[in-house]
Amino acid sequence: MKKILLVFTMMFVAAVAFGQQTYEKGEFVSQKSGEKMLYRYLAPENPQQGKKYPLVIFLHGSGERGNDNQAQLFHGSGQFLNPVNREKYPAYVLFPQCPEGVPGAYMPRLETLVPKDMPLDPPQAPIVTLLLELIDSYIARPDVDPRRVYIMGISMGGIATFDIVARYPQKFAAAIPICGSVNPQRLTGTKGVAWRIFHGDADPSVTVEGSREAYKALRKAGLDVEYIEFAGCTHNSWNPAFNYPDFMKWLFKQKK
Numbered sequence: 270m271k272k273i274l275l276v277f278t279m280m281f282v283a284a285v286a287f288g289q290q291t292y293e294k295g296e297f298v299s300q301k302s303g304e305k306m307l308y309r310y311l312a313p314e315n316p317q318q319g320k321k322y323p324l325v326i327f328l329h330g331s332g333e334r335g336n337d338n339q340a341q342l343f344h345g346s347g348q349f350l351n352p353v354n355r356e357k358y359p360a361y362v363l364f365p366q367c368p369e370g371v372p373g374a375y376m377p378r379l380e381t382l383v384p385k386d387m388p389l390d391p392p393q394a395p396i397v398t399l400l401l402e403l404i405d406s407y408i409a410r411p412d413v414d415p416r417r418v419y420i421m422g423i424s425m426g427g428i429a430t431f432d433i434v435a436r437y438p439q440k441f442a443a444a445i446p447i448c449g450s451v452n453p454q455r456l457t458g459t460k461g462v463a464w465r466i467f468h469g470d471a472d473p474s475v476t477v478e479g480s481r482e483a484y485k486a487l488r489k490a491g492l493d494v495e496y497i498e499f500a501g502c503t504h505n506s507w508n509p510a511f512n513y514p515d516f517m518k519w520l521f522k523q524k525k
Contacts, residue, residue, distance in 0.1 A: 293309065308338070310363050311346075311350070321411075322359055323417035324361045325363065327345050328426030334371065338366055358517055376392065383479075384451060417521075423449075429449075432451065434456075443463040444464050446466055446483070450476065451483055453486030460490075469504065472502070472504050480496060
């Protein structure tokens, strides 16, 4: 058990160190509330004057909450650092960090992740309000393309992705919730958003019905949605999702 823990710790340190190579530290302070949000950001490597770039927001899982401004890079950050991807898909990429003790996009904390029993009209959580201010601050940049704003998340972040896009579909060209859940009735007004949903069918943490029902609702409403389910995969469906053949290509071709 100690060896397994040591290996995991070494992998975590290596992953974070890799992410730290290029992701700069940021601290956003709300002009409305004075609240702070820690985040990491990646900028286009060789920006061209006058060109507008996509904006990607990545929302981490519950295990990466904290106040160190580094744990949120553990999953997903490497794909945007890949030299081929950086050259082919230059973009601004944000990895905000949810503070320890904050349950995510739902306040009060969710009592169930069964989609039909999740809230239909939940109040907006303060952390979501703060995150939207951060996102808007980047959309306002002259070198960010407001027609190509993408949001994705894993687990707690996948749940947040569903929640945020349900509230603000006009902001996003594409959304990728991975092993998330939502009351599917909330998604029928998300016209204009291209959805790609991933989940493992053996997930013991977030029921696969969350993604299945979301897909059914979006498809029934005639909206743009694709669902990829991994047979035998447990909660870490983000690993096969990130390695899905056209993951980056699909994301960056989306436009409002």
